[in-house]
Structures are given as C-alpha cells and as structure tokens.
Amino acid sequence: MNSITGLRVAITGGTSGLGLALVRELCARGARVAFVARGRERVERVAAECPGSHGITGDVSLKVDTYPIAVQILGELGGLDVLINNASDLGPASLRLLGDTDCEDLERALATNLVGPFRLTKAVLGALSASAREGRGAVVLNVSSDAAITPYPTWGAYSASKAALKHLSAIWDAELDGQGVRVLSLDPGDMDTPLHALAVPDADRSTLKRPEAAALEVINAIAAALPARERDGDNSEGLTEQEAAS
C-alpha cells in the first residue's frame, strides 16, 4: 500500500512518451487511471495493456472535446484527485525561426499546451475541489519544459505556450490556495520521447532521460503535494484542511 493506491488520476497524452510511462507506473501502483489520447487504436492498445485503466479517445486541443472527455473522466472514476496535463504539441513539425513559423502552428501549440489544459482543468475543478474538501487532496500537474524559461531560438511556438502554461499554473495555484487544490508545473527534462525526436531528430538518444525515470519524478511531486494518508490508504476519518483550520 502506498500513497498512490486508489488515487483517481487522469492523464492527457497517455499513449506515448511520458504520458504512457505515467499510465503504466500509476496502474502498477494501484491508482485508478483514466487517460486521454487522440488515436482510438492506441488508446485501446494501452487500455488492454493496463487492465482496469480507462482509455478515452479525444483531442484536448478541441473545445468540443473538452466536456465529452470530462464526462468520461469523472463518470468512469466517480470523481478526480489528480489531473496531469501532459499532452503537448511542438508547434511546427520541424523547429524553425519565429519569422518562419506559420500562425496556424503557433495556434495549435497554444490550443494543445495552454488553452486545452485550461479548459479541461476548469471542467474538472469542481471534482478536484470536492476531493480536497473530503481530505483526499487534489493536484493538477502541468508538464512544463526548460523552454518555458529559457528563450531557445527555433523553439518559439512551443516555448511561448509552455511559458504561458507555467504562469497560468502559478497563478491558479495561488488562487486555489484556500480550496486545497494544488496546481503544479514540472519540467521533466529532455526525455527520449516521440516529441523530442520530432524536435531534435539527430539527438544522441543515450544522453536523454528515459520517460520512465521522469514519470517517477512526476509521481513523487504529486505525492508530495497530497496530504499524508493513513496507512490503509483511506483518509476519510482524518480531518480535512478546513476542519483542521477551524
């Protein structure tokens, strides 16, 4: 038994790279996992590989998909403790100078990396706050990048979207301080993932972090932001933050 057992977690971009590593690790640790990805076949394959997980086909960059995704996450898990906004779009498929970047590529990066996480977080925020009130804690973890801070040439679309997401996370975290919902932003480092291969096709993969290692860091960051749980994994008899304060 550990702090992850029984935790209700939703992960976007759950069929490749860091997202897939998170789905596998969280399932192995007994979390109740729902994951989202665009390709139905890959979703079904990962769901079959991780029995008990809930695969949801949807595109977080599309407004019309937000609520169908939220209905399935909240319906299938009966609520939500943790949302991991992991799905990311690089922008132009091969990195290029901003002056050479199509507006549509920037818009798509913003839709996937900023507006999508904003919409989905907003749709499940009620469920997360309920979890916090019940003493289970609640965390939104937005996957960030060092490109959110450092202005690397040719990474403009991706960087701008991740910088905005990082700031959004910090502000939301401050605003939700009283509600017991944490909004974290975490840079998993340069990983050996399909997105990295798209960005830097000739990278020496042996120098890149394995997504499985990054997944452990993400899970540790989430566990550290949740209230300590009883040994039996059930904090229902513990005091909520509100009770402890009163």
Place this chain on the structure above:
Amino acid sequence: MIAATAPVQRPADARLLVVDAQGHVRHAWRRDFITLLRRGDLVVANDAATLPASLTGSHLPTGDAIEVRLAGRRSLSADDVELFSAVVFGAGDYHTPTEKRPAPPPLLAGDRLALGPLRATVTEILGHPRLVRLHFDGSADEIWAGFARHGRPIQYAHMTTSLALWDVWTVIAGPPVAFEPPSAGFVLDWQALAAMRVGGIEFATITHAAGISSTGDAELDARLPLDEPYEIPAATARAIARARAGSRRIVAIGTTVVRALEHAATGRGSVQAGAGVATQRITESTRLQVVDTIISGVHEPASSHYQLLRAFVDRATLADADAAMDAVGYRTHEFGDSVWFDRRAGQRGMIERSSDIDGFS
C-alpha cells in the same frame, strides 16, 4: 412570471427574493447573496455535474424516431450504468413543448433501441407507457463514452438556443450524475467560494442525482420527483454535526440538497454519511430536521420544487412571496431568478434562534 431564455448562469441583474424567518419579504440582487450569509453558517451545495441525458435515436421494432430522457438510476456507483429509468418521447426535440410532443410508438419489454452509438433494451414498463427501464449494452466505459459523445443536456422549449454541457455544469460540478442541472448552484462562482472562506462561512457538498423536472404528461409529472440516489461525504456529515452542535445555520443551495439531507437525517439533527436513495416527498407537512435556509430557483406553483418550499414557510407567506415576485416580473426556470427562504420561526427546532435578521445587509 416569465421564463428566463438565455443560458447565463449568473446574469448581473438576477434577483433574489428574501423571505426571513418572520415572513418578511424583500428584494435583493442575487450577486449580493454572500452578504446574507454570516460567519459560522454552513452552506451545502449539490456538486453533481449534469449528464448529457437526452439521447436521440430510433425504436428498432418500428424504425420510429424517439428521444430518450434518462431519468433515474439505482446508485451513483461509477460502474453501475447499465440500468436507467427513462422517459421516452416520439419524434422531434426540445423546440416543441413537452406537452405537445408526439407519443413514442407503443413500447414493450424486449424492444431494442438504437441511440447513436448506444444500444439498449426496454426491460420493463414502469406503470406508464412512456416511463421505462432501459438496459444498455456494453461495458461501463462504452456506455459513458456513448453518453459523452452522443447525449445532449435535457432542455425545454422556453430555452431557444441549444444548450451545451458548459452551460449547465455549475463551477463545482463533479460526478456527472444529475439528469438536469442542480441549477440553484449557478449562484456560486470561485469568487463567492473564496469570499465565504474569508468570511468564516463553511462550505460543503453532497452529490445528488437531480431528476427531471417535467415530462409534459400530467400523470407522469404527478410522480415527480422520482427516487434520486445521493452520496454524502463523511466530511460533509461531520460539518453538519459540528454546525448543529454549535447552533450554526445550515443553508442549502437547492431543493436536491434539502431532499438528500433530510432523507439522511438521523433524527438528532445530524446526517448519515454515505450513499442513499431519496424516496420521500418534502411538503408542508414535512418537519425539517437539518436545513434552516434554502436558496432555490423560482418555480411554478404546480411543481414539486414549489411544494418543497412549503416545508419552510406557510401558505400565506408563500402567497406574499409570489405576489412580490409577480409585481416585478421574476424570471422562472433554471437560468432565472432565485429565492432565499429561512425556515419560519418556531416551525420546528432542535435549536431555536431568536432572530435570523441580523445577518441581512
């Protein structure tokens, strides 16, 4: 009174009719509702999100077009989604008033229905030709995906624009188990929740599968509300016990909260945590055990919601309230104006208070 026809959860000009424990009636702006609360109050809301419970499709034995409105469920368990009770309409959609909708073809146990990607079997006729029990094919995940992709929020002819889920989910919406929005909760936004916290006002939630409000059929409407499953978190039950012990006021946001809390009442002013199914009807003869104040929408006198208000105030006061609302044209229905009713003084009481008036601005 007139129906509100725009899907705006918190219109700036929304009104709130305030009826205090002495039966005094006055008008307020709903945006100021927070000023009616006072330090120590416990506010309880229903955090059910609204299921896209309107499913169009066809009755396979005849090929006739139908609309199925999911209306009831035996539990809130996430994987218990095979069986629903449902009201069935014939061809058409919400643009036609429910009472003018054509009847569905005669429904028989065993009939198969195609509802977008979903398939279901009528397993039982529930005492009315249009009220049936449905068994959906597939796994729980497939059924949830079908609802999510194909379902629409239930809506009525007074609302001319097509509702999206974001129109009907409250900001606190959690599990998608309500068949229609617990719309009293539209009063809440994150700013209000933050203000409550700063003001020492406690906030808690229950999850209650708010049922459908109208079927267009007098005989069916007389059976509303149908049985509604609910879940009371342990933290909420503890908050209620503490508030009761401290003689603090318990303010319910919506009729569903009243129905759940009073159903779960233990008789000692506290409530039982956990899952239940509210089967009772709250009327003027109901002795309220838990809730002191209700914030609710403006309802038609024939509705069960209106009947429930009689548990809070006597008929004469309710008539005064109706007259006051009529005089300035309060808007009805889910996106309309609101009422605040304190339980009338001396109506019952584990705890008697001298006056509730001091918290009013």
